Amino acid sequence: MFASSSAALMLLLLGTPATARTCPPPGAMEGRCIELTADQTEEVSEVQLSPGQPTTFHFDSDVRADGVTLEDREHFEVASGSQLLTLEPSERLRGAQPGRLRVCFADGEAPGCASFRLLFHPVMGERRVEVFRHPRTMDSVQAELKKMREENARLRAENEKLRMERDRPDGLKGLLSSGMVGRSGMPSQSLIGSITLRESNTLRPRSVMTFRAPGRVAIESFLQNMDAARAWTLQGAKLVGPKGEVLDATFFPAEPIPPGEERQVWIEVMAPEAQTGGPFTLKLWEADGQRTFVMGNVTFPDFPVVEGR
Template sequence: MFASSPVALLMLLLVGTSVPGQTCPPPGESEGRCIELTADRTGEVSEVQISPGQPTSFRFDSDVRADGMTLEHREHFEVAPGKRLITLEPSERLRGEKPSTLTVCFADGAAPACATFRLFVHPTLGERRVEIFRHPRPVDSVQAELKKTREENARLHAENERLRAERDRPEGLIGLFVSGMVGEAGIPSQFIGKRITRRESNTLRSLGVRTFRAPGRVAIELTLKNPSATKSWTPHGAVLVGLKGEVLDATFWPAEPIPSGKDGHVWVEVMAPDVQTGGPFTLKLWEADGQRTFVIGNVLFPALAVQPEP
């Protein structure tokens, strides 16, 4: 039946000539419908309009498995399957019926492994030609990306749980006690401006350095002067580096520029088990381009005071 159709004959002659990795042309520049399949959109279902008595041809740029096609209500279709061309002609019995589903799976084992189409029946208007361009990726590459995404989602979930727990606590002094950051001995602090070491290449001058410790975290208060006569200085990142090269990620506040010739305050905080914050450390602050830095060494934190039992 399909051999008598000029469109079907032309499609059969064109099978196998598509180049993998093709993309759909701009709207209006292609004959018929064009659909692109990508690995990161696996599971999406494309909608295709069909009409009783009118053949609709699906042309793929990748081989499909002979046993990898499933067609809902197949008894109501005439089907001409092929490696890269599948032609469907719905019968009159499909008029007024609910949409059917066509699923095809590809032979190369790459992702996306299959494609699904929802077939809507229109009384007279059906799409005659549907081209499917697939952008395959090795399955192990997709799995590695999924693993990375799951790990990132788990990290964000844990962060959200921490923020939710902190939000549910009271603020102010009560919140500090409830969080466990402050005990009866308070938060010990010390000025270390006279014992730190400075690099000659520093673009800022330290006017004062004070360190703090609470259970599971340490902080540094910096009073800094920007001696530049023309450029402001804006912190972008901070770390503490231990004697053995271990790096502790730090947060800082505020992320605001210190104007040229002015003084400013920057707070740096690290959340880590107490055993990791024995020191001494090197503190590194840098701007976004990494060219202008502020580095001080011999940074020490006070010990947690132990309140004697009454």
């Protein structure tokens, strides 16, 4: 049935595989053009066929010999090669419901397969469909999926934390009901007389207070920017324990400290009491990473022993 085009078909089958290409602007090439990317594995492209008329799919990647699945295959004339697949629907498919074609590639990269929804039109069939694939190794896809799962887990944890906080009352009622403040208040202590500082620090602490609540500790400090020309913009914070253990911290506020001025800064760490014995070294770093603030001998108060209720 395809004798008239057999010579051209053999030339195409013997050609070298094409490198990854992109579809040209509409009208710049004959026929239809479809691009496949690794993040479109669930996308199904529609292709229109006409009974009695051949439609040729030209892939820029080799197709597995056993990688073609075609619904109602008995009603098609099929010619296939490493990168070509020609389908000619029989007259029995005139007016039929849409069918499905699935093609899987031989290199093991993503996207591994492509799906097409076949529509049948009496005369308006597409004669040629170019399929350009932008493959990625499965390792890179798995690494990205792992990163996405970790990010989703982090966002779910943050969402659960926000939901729990939303469900608590505000003000003192919220502090008391959450257990963060008990009958004896929140344990706190001043450290301004016992901390150690690096000579290279461009921030000077005017006061340092530490606090403890169930499952968290906090540091309140009034920090003065000693640079007379540049603002100091805090980007990150962490506590480093006596054995090198690192506790990630959050901070507030995020506004820059203007040159020569002083700001109240809060640092908070979510961690069990067993992990916050200290002494710790507090490390703050600036947005551009060039300036840091390091304060040593940071400790947190113990919970008081409350007798009776």
